[in-house]
Amino acid sequence: MHELSIALSLIDAAAEKAEELGAVRVEALHLKLGALSGVVREALLFSFDLAAAGTPIEGARLEIEEIPVSVFCRTCKTEQQLPGIQSFRCPVCDTPTPDVVRGRELELTSLEVTDLAETPEEETHATPDR
Amino acid sequence: MQPRIVEVRQGVLKKNDLLARDLRGRFRSAGVYVVNLVSSPGAGKTAFLEETLRRLHPHHRVAALVGDLATDNDARRLGRSGARVHQITTGTVCHLDAEMINTSLAGWDLAALDFLFVENVGNLVCPASYDLGEDLRTVLLSVTEGEDKPLKYPTIFNGADLALITKIDLAEAVGFDRADALANLQAVRPGIEVLETSARTGVGMEAWLERLRELAAVAAQG
Numbered sequence: 001m002h003e004l005s006i007a008l009s010l011i012d013a014a015a016e017k018a019e020e021l022g023a024v025r026v027e028a029l030h031l032k033l034g035a036l037s038g039v040v041r042e043a044l045l046f047s048f049d050l051a052a053a054g055t056p057i058e059g060a061r062l063e064i065e066e067i068p069v070s071v072f073c074r075t076c077k078t079e080q081q082l083p084g085i086q087s088f089r090c091p092v093c094d095t096p097t098p099d100v101v102r103g104r105e106l107e108l109t110s111l112e113v114t115d116l117a118e119t120p121e122e123e124t125h126a127t128p129d130r
Numbered sequence: 131m132q133p134r135i136v137e138v139r140q141g142v143l144k145k146n147d148l149l150a151r152d153l154r155g156r157f158r159s160a161g162v163y164v165v166n167l168v169s170s171p172g173a174g175k176t177a178f179l180e181e182t183l184r185r186l187h188p189h190h191r192v193a194a195l196v197g198d199l200a201t202d203n204d205a206r207r208l209g210r211s212g213a214r215v216h217q218i219t220t221g222t223v224c225h226l227d228a229e230m231i232n233t234s235l236a237g238w239d240l241a242a243l244d245f246l247f248v249e250n251v252g253n254l255v256c257p258a259s260y261d262l263g264e265d266l267r268t269v270l271l272s273v274t275e276g277e278d279k280p281l282k283y284p285t286i287f288n289g290a291d292l293a294l295i296t297k298i299d300l301a302e303a304v305g306f307d308r309a310d311a312l313a314n315l316q317a318v319r320p321g322i323e324v325l326e327t328s329a330r331t332g333v334g335m336e337a338w339l340e341r342l343r344e345l346a347a348v349a350a351q352g
Contacts, residue, residue: 001224001255001256002223002224002225002255002256002259005223005227006142006143006259009142009143009145009146010142013138013140013142013144014138017136017138017140021136027133028133030135031142036284036285036288036289037259037285038255038256038258038259038285038286038289039259085284085285085288085318086281086284086317086318087317087318088288088317088318088319088320089317089320096316096320096321097320098319098320098321100288106141106142106143106259107139107140107141107142108138108139108140108141108142109137109138109139110135110136110137110138110139111135111136111138112133112134112135112136113133113134113136114131114132114133114134115131115134117131
């Protein structure tokens, strides 16, 4: 199981970006996870909370978008989505299709952040009533 | 305050991928052909590599990096071939990554090598995610482990450039269904080249070495 290593890399990348952004709290990480990435969703979710503890990312959600494998079929000359990863054949014409165009993703696509007020006390005074 | 979305679009393994690309460039300019061997534990990587090194060593400049969770038994075995062998003990880490390769090669004169073999940690899952800068990723499947391994671990077989069916001398004894194994390999990686070998009897070893020399010659021409 290498999901803990992956989770640590993911948190490093997110923490680096958050630092660039300045005074923000990271609410969520959005990740694209391809069926051929070699990473198991459940194991990654489990590792993520462990890896995030004590970092600026602690408490953030990990939102995973699973990406099925798509191949380019040379016979149909189009992209086709495969129902699984056990058979790389075009689901339309049954031609063997080794050209994977999607499904290897392991990508941090975006962060969901909340801006923290630089001087929270003054802001409170400025907007006393709700 | 409402949360806002900030685009990142960064590969989670970006650091590994960048270092692997750098290694690949160094290997290419040094003229060394690099082979990454992956398989389950017990598929015969060490025996296969031992025999490969023994046969190549008199004619080519060869070296090996060997990954293991613990022990340097494999490195000692491989060292008997006379080739330079370096053990990478990963501790609890279940795969090799580009950083481990980079660190292990510190101080090596890569231009003094023709072939470098990397024996990955025995594992059909984790090594699939890590590019090591290799030219050829070779997956080994032994006749004793079942013809359906490619269907159970499609990611690593799909990411391989070449497949070796090892321990072919035992095929009959274990009732190995060759056609089924080949069909499964082709199902998860259409067009993959498959060679059959036995490190013990030497069957298929010369064909493998000949193919290796051809691939290295093609890579050298860019």
